[in-house]
Amino acid sequence: MSYTGPEFDSPAPRRRRRGAMTVAVAALVPGALLGWLVYEAVGDTGGSGSGRTEAKAPSTPQASPSPASPSSAKPTASATSTGAEPAPAPSAAAPLRGKVVVIDPGHNPHNFQHTAEINRKVNIGTNWKECDTTGTATNAGYTEAEFTLDVARKLRTLLQEQGATVKLTQNGDRTYGPCIDERARIGNEAKADAVVSIHADGSGKGNRGFHVILPASVHAGAADTRPIVAPSRELGERIAGSFVRVTGSAPANYVGGGTGLVTRQDLGGLNLSTVPKVFIECGNMRDSKDAALLISGAWRQKAAQGISEGIVSFLRG
Template identity: 40%
Template structure:
């Protein structure tokens, strides 16, 4: 045999030895017994990231019962009026061809709690209630530190805002402490259709709501309704409009309600209830 052939045989033998050694590493150092299972290598299980789920959208909220109603609430007077006599005494049109003062300071309880603070508090609370029912609510003033607005601007506020109704919130200041009770004022004679039956219907619903809330009707006005031709806030209105005197500020019992947070909450709830009832019937 040639030297080259012998070299090839040696190389093949070495490869065979290496192959046997590698097989031994795979099968282990000892042969398997007759009863031992053959363990086959398996691939690790595949892991997968779940496909993202599309969140279910929240169901659309049902619109509130007053969703189609736009209310203007007019909190009477303003906290800065007393310090601006020239501005509030300036004459503006009264809506009937005459003129009157832009605004007034308003009344107060005997302890000094002012009408402007009371009306602003009640208006804010009533707005919150009405908005919760879906209504749009505009206030004629957004703070209690300013001056005005004048009565002509207040009266035109509903049509300016494209609103459906105007409720001007006040408290009366009769000097006699025995006088008590709420009452509503409407424009008489009416200057347009809105000031006629629609305004009287609004007044009736507001008065009924105040009575249902446990407040006393006026001891001065039969039926708790007053008719006047001299109030610019009502004369300028082209939407149903009522000026609502919620209480007598000089009456001790009603002054206590006016000055209490609970009392103001009750007044606001009654105002909102009256507007809600009017909207349901209009």
């Protein structure tokens, strides 16, 4: 996700009752710094570490999906956008039985073939914005849409093993999109206990690390995020903490002030959500060291594991 347009909002002040969570996140900083050192050491070789984009105008020209790029499994007839393919058997404990999680893989591998459709404006509650975009890509042509689908599928498997009902907003089986307003609606209509939108950034060279995007308090037009701000922050904090620990990656060095948390009020996927929802930018595709991680299947499995553990922690309370 490239960051053009509205400025970032500062993360909302933590409430006193959330002090324990704040301390927990703060305690991650030394570990994050250590992880970053390892991350720096292995990044150029595509190592596996130590363990939003919604509709926006990309800041650099985007590459078309390459048949030779390190994409993971392609959609099958049984892999539907609602995640209806046979679920793996849940573990005996099944701690997430009865919970619904919606995973939103950012963009769509076919968007670049449907520019007119994805440039159509949709209402995001506070204003109008493009339906979707192509997303970004590494310099070698591995696309954000390929990355997000692979991580989403891996994440779905992990959550289903925990007993959760998992739905995907798209599984590469649509000609384009869905548009950002529909992505929000899918989570709302599912009455999801948590929604996570998966992305990779398209920032400048040297900008590295992950960050989790939280909804700002917005009450305008069709948007009213006030009921979901607090639970979304908790979800984001837990995902950030797990992501550091599992992947060895550090919080972004270019947004979020080293916290790995950024609050935004311009994303329709958050503004229109009525259930707890966050975006995660797993790394920067335009930096060669981050890109070496993002194209690694082993690292993507760790990314999915980190996100999964954060979701499980959030849903178990």
